[in-house]
Amino acid sequence: xxxxxxxxxxxxxxxxxxxxxxxxxxxxxxxxxxxxxxxxxxxxxxxxxxxxxxxxxxxxxxxxxxxxxxxxxxxxxxxxxxxxxxxxxxxxxxxxxxxxxxxxxxxxxxxxxxxxxxxxxxxxxxxxxxxxxxxxxxxxxxxxxxxxxxxxxxxxxxxxxxxxxxxxxxxxxxxxxxxxxxxxxxxxxxxxxxxxxxxxxxxxxxxxxxxxxxxxxxxxxxxxx
Amino acid sequence: xxxxxxxxxxxxxxxxxxxxxxxxxxxxxxxxxxxxxxxxxxxxxxxxxxxxxxxxxxxxxxxxxxxxxxxxxxxxxxxxxxxxxxxxxxxxxxxxxxxxxxxxxxxxxxxxxxxxxxxxxxxxxxxxxxxxxxxxxxxxxxxxxxxxxxxxxxxxxxxxxxxxxxxxxxxxxxxxxxxxxxxxxxxxxxxxxxxxxxxxxxxxxxxxxxxxxxxxxxxxxxxxx
DNA sequence: AATGATTTGTCGGCTATGTTACAGTTCTAG
DNA sequence: CTAGAACTGTAACATAGCCGACAAATCATT
Numbered sequence: 001x002x003x004x005x006x007x008x009x010x011x012x013x014x015x016x017x018x019x020x021x022x023x024x025x026x027x028x029x030x031x032x033x034x035x036x037x038x039x040x041x042x043x044x045x046x047x048x049x050x051x052x053x054x055x056x057x058x059x060x061x062x063x064x065x066x067x068x069x070x071x072x073x074x075x076x077x078x079x080x081x082x083x084x085x086x087x088x089x090x091x092x093x094x095x096x097x098x099x100x101x102x103x104x105x106x107x108x109x110x111x112x113x114x115x116x117x118x119x120x121x122x123x124x125x126x127x128x129x130x131x132x133x134x135x136x137x138x139x140x141x142x143x144x145x146x147x148x149x150x151x152x153x154x155x156x157x158x159x160x161x162x163x164x165x166x167x168x169x170x171x172x173x174x175x176x177x178x179x180x181x182x183x184x185x186x187x188x189x190x191x192x193x194x195x196x197x198x199x200x201x202x203x204x205x206x207x208x209x210x211x212x213x214x215x216x217x218x219x220x221x222x223x224x225x
Numbered sequence: 226x227x228x229x230x231x232x233x234x235x236x237x238x239x240x241x242x243x244x245x246x247x248x249x250x251x252x253x254x255x256x257x258x259x260x261x262x263x264x265x266x267x268x269x270x271x272x273x274x275x276x277x278x279x280x281x282x283x284x285x286x287x288x289x290x291x292x293x294x295x296x297x298x299x300x301x302x303x304x305x306x307x308x309x310x311x312x313x314x315x316x317x318x319x320x321x322x323x324x325x326x327x328x329x330x331x332x333x334x335x336x337x338x339x340x341x342x343x344x345x346x347x348x349x350x351x352x353x354x355x356x357x358x359x360x361x362x363x364x365x366x367x368x369x370x371x372x373x374x375x376x377x378x379x380x381x382x383x384x385x386x387x388x389x390x391x392x393x394x395x396x397x398x399x400x401x402x403x404x405x406x407x408x409x410x411x412x413x414x415x416x417x418x419x420x421x422x423x424x425x426x427x428x429x430x431x432x433x434x435x436x437x438x439x440x441x442x443x444x445x446x447x448x449x450x
Numbered sequence: 451a452a453t454g455a456t457t458t459g460t461c462g463g464c465t466a467t468g469t470t471a472c473a474g475t476t477c478t479a480g
Numbered sequence: 481c482t483a484g485a486a487c488t489g490t491a492a493c494a495t496a497g498c499c500g501a502c503a504a505a506t507c508a509t510t
Contacts, residue, residue, distance in 0.1 A: 087359025119352055126351035127344055130358060134312025137362040144369040148416050191373055193468055418498055
């Protein structure tokens with residue numbers, strides 16, 4: 001029964017959909033299944049054995065701390081996303097951890113080495129996984145080049161657009177996003193100061209392009225972003 | 226004989242070193258083997274069939290053009306590097322091309338689909354390749370976060386340091402780099418205006434940290450960068 | 451050797467954005 | 481219900497680095 005649970009938790013992910021029950025049993029080791037609450041911190045890069053994680057429920061942010069102690073948001077992970085040592089290469093020096101944003105999350109994980117074995121036995125999965133990593137790379141490239149070449153306003157617009165696309169719910173002609181980020185979070189994601197983010201958001205609100213509150217963000221007309 | 230040539234040209238790359246002669250024959254299709262001269266432009270994203278390229282000799286830059294016609298340097302490719310559709314996913318919209326920087330280059334290429342077949346038959350190669358793509362991703366992340374969080378001067382320093390490490394020749398306690406980039410190129414790589422790059426380089430020269438000419442750059446004391 | 455093209459050098463004004471600083475608002479935990 | 485913490489709002493000021501403009505130097509081609 002517990003075995004079955006594990007099975008479904010992985011099967012769920014599109015990457016693993018092609019695998020048989022038996023094959024997933026090979027990856028028998030969802031050694032970790034964890035729940036956590038808002039604000040909790042989950043260390044993963046420095047964990048004993050390198051792992052790959054799968055977020056089953058909720059939202060987390062990946063935060064990196066540099067030498068000077070500055071925090072930067074590396075990524076926002078949503079339900080269904082993989083995170084951790086996706087490159088299959090343990091990286092001791094990257095000083096990253098995950099912080100829970102939503103009220104509670106559920107995470108499962110498996111050992112990198114076990115995953116490698118599975119890939120070796122399933123070339124087509126290996127290929128899919130490579131493409132998956134590649135896609136991730138492309139996304140990163142894209143968002144970074146936005147960060148570099150556009151000004152803060154454009155970056156905010158782009159961010160909201162992406163967010164709406166990923167998680168927004170269309171209600172009539174508006175898009176409603178559940179807002180689990182603080183303005184500071186948003187600022188960090190689009191790489192600007194909190195103040196500028198605040199200003200821009202307020203500006204958009206007075207313009208009537210969005211309705212902002214701590215609970216949700218409503219975008220009037222997504223095509224105008 | 227010609228077959229043998231192809232073989233060696235691939236065998237050369239560390240990724241393919243583990244493959245047998247026969248396996249490389251499977252990838253029998255180094256359909257392209259091309260030479261080009263300085264300034265030439267090589268289109269690859271829009272090429273008929275998606276390919277993966279291997280630069281055998283020389284240096285090229287990967288340039289992307291955005292909607293407004295602005296050119297940005299995406300990458301500098303050196304002898305031995307792979308480039309092209311590394312993610313194994315044809316990408317029609319990325320408007321990229323390669324421009325030859327050194328006096329002449331030699332490039333060989335093979336079809337993405339053939340490469341995929343090879344990966345399917347060689348799980349361990351697939352794994353290596355995944356790690357290779359992963360590594361590339363990590364590098365990109367790294368350099369981008371430099372671009373974002375550091376100022377132009379630090380970026381230039383970092384760039385010179387990397388360049389020296391990759392290509393510099395140690396002569397006594399100095400490092401000499403063959404300079405095939407214009408100041409404009411450098412500016413684009415570190416994402417600043419040409420003027421600022423010029424200013425910073427001159428500043429470094431008067432400081433005595435580097436000796437700059439169009440042919441070569443000499444770094445006095447690399448540890449001081 | 452000459453001419454045009456490319457690359458480099460330099461300057462002053464301008465703008466977006468970070469910084470510092472503080473006040474008001476909303477949430478949270480006891 | 482209340483105090484403290486965490487967020488949000490606003491403003492003045494400083495500045496890195498972009499941009500336009502143009503001159504000087506170097507390279508490439510005939």
